[in-house]
Amino acid sequence: MSKRITVEDVVRILDDLSLLVEMKGENPFKARAYANAARTLETLGEDLEGVIAQGRLSALRGIGPAIAKKIEELAATGTMRYYEDLKASIPPGHFELLKIPGLGPKKIRLLYEKMGIETVGELEYAARENLLLDLPGFGERMRDKILEGIEAVKGYRERRLYPEALAEAEALLGALRAAGLTDRVEMAGSLRRGRETVKDIDLLVATDEPVRPAALFASLPSVRAVTGRGDTKVSVRLQGGINADLRISTPGEFPFMLHHLTGSKGHNTALRGRAKGLGITMNEYGLFAGDRLIPCASEEEIFAALGLRFIPPELREDMGEIEAAAEGRLPDLVTEGDVRGLLHVHTRASDGALEIEALVAEAKRRGYAYLGISDHSRSAAYAGGLDREAIKRQHDLIDAVNAAEGGAFHVFKGIEADILPDGRLDYDDEILAAFDFVIAAVHSHFTMSAEEMTRRVCRALSHPLTTILAHPTGRLLLAREPYAVDIRRVMDEAAARGVVLEINAHPQRLDLDWRHCLYARRRGCLFAVNPDLHTREGFSYLRWGIMTARKGWLEAKDLVNCLGTQELSAFFARRRAAAGL
């Protein structure tokens, strides 16, 4: 019985094959063929197993007899011979080298053939020792760029995206809870605070008998190695490479330890300062008035003992939360349940996987009242940007869907319009005016100076038909730094123009960053937590966006997609009326 192969597995392997073939120096069009096949499957609107069972694989665009045969082999046996062989013929470190900006399959192959470089470490050595300068295509600038890239890759290697770390942590928690050895088991650390990337997993258990939970934790199947072991703490490295710490506390000390391990460091320091002002000493074992322990059964009671409302973990970043809690002006943080609909949704008309009807069905199933469709604009050729005719077809379709829904559900007409290098939007005003809302987004020319980029984005914000600014910094967590831009000036401009700031909920974006939300909110900006979804799975991204909004102190009233259909419709209409176009 082989492991069930998902379409995501196949897509990943086809993308790998594309890279491997290119690194081998084979026909580049063969590499592209694998990538094309991956894109087809990525946007497959039906069940892969069904397609295979019916022998229809090679009928799909971009999948011919050879690739179909390989996929069938994979589905039947769980492995693909060709892929395994190819992978074995290339140093495993070459995949990591691809993460260094400026290095692609060709240059990596050259480094390997001329210099025998297989890993990031070897490349760093060669770059520092000036050994690369003789290679064609490598000069001093390239050397500096490589060294910069290596620093970034090293930093990324230590961290994980939040959902990945959360899944690992939940599996550990589940195993500990299932064993029933402890009174309480909780996550702590940056994971509990909802940080966008996580360096290690912190877990905490309460028990009077620490030996057995410690032994259980150290022997879990997902543990690769035990890296530290004391009376109250076990440190391990998991199979996936991430580190996890289990702290063991007594039931009585649990709330204090939970608060302490949740952090942040800055929050704890500030809170200890407040305690000291009240004549109270605070550490991970308790609150003490002199020698006397102030008993607290929960975090709520700890905060109360310090004269504070409960501070949700997301806010514990030393951003003024203690003052706010003291003055009773903590925000009433938005929850997933406050969200009424999703904007920024892609369809098959550009690079999405689902048709509008399927998107509507899924949105209704999840209890939403509306969707805002926003495919890519024409300049995004690589993503299948819409031309005038495609827009017309889509609008006719949306009108038909809305008519059929009879008001029970609403689809808004939107577009994700590229912000061109000079700051203009990707269509003329006549076309833009046909949409209910316009999402402006930078998708190209990332390497401008901060001055130029800021001017570019601000010009787009000043367009009267711009409704939302998408992923304001363009970052990809653990993969690409934000482009150079004066984000404060961008937020000022958005506030002045009434443009909504997107909190892109894709776990690799989470952009606008929560650190900027407070500033923007004070300037009077509104926000939209947008899934930027291309697949059915994308519906679940909303969770990460809401987490980010909560870290940014946002309430339901700050988010336009917490408005009801009529109110949002009126909001869009006001924007368009003000544009006078």
Next chain:
DNA sequence: GCCGTTTTCGGCCCGACTGTTTTCAGTCG
């Protein structure tokens, strides 16, 4: 390796940028 026919093999998306090449190759989105 796929596609579409020019039914048997030639073309495959592309524009911009970067660094190094003085006419272009590789990378990126």
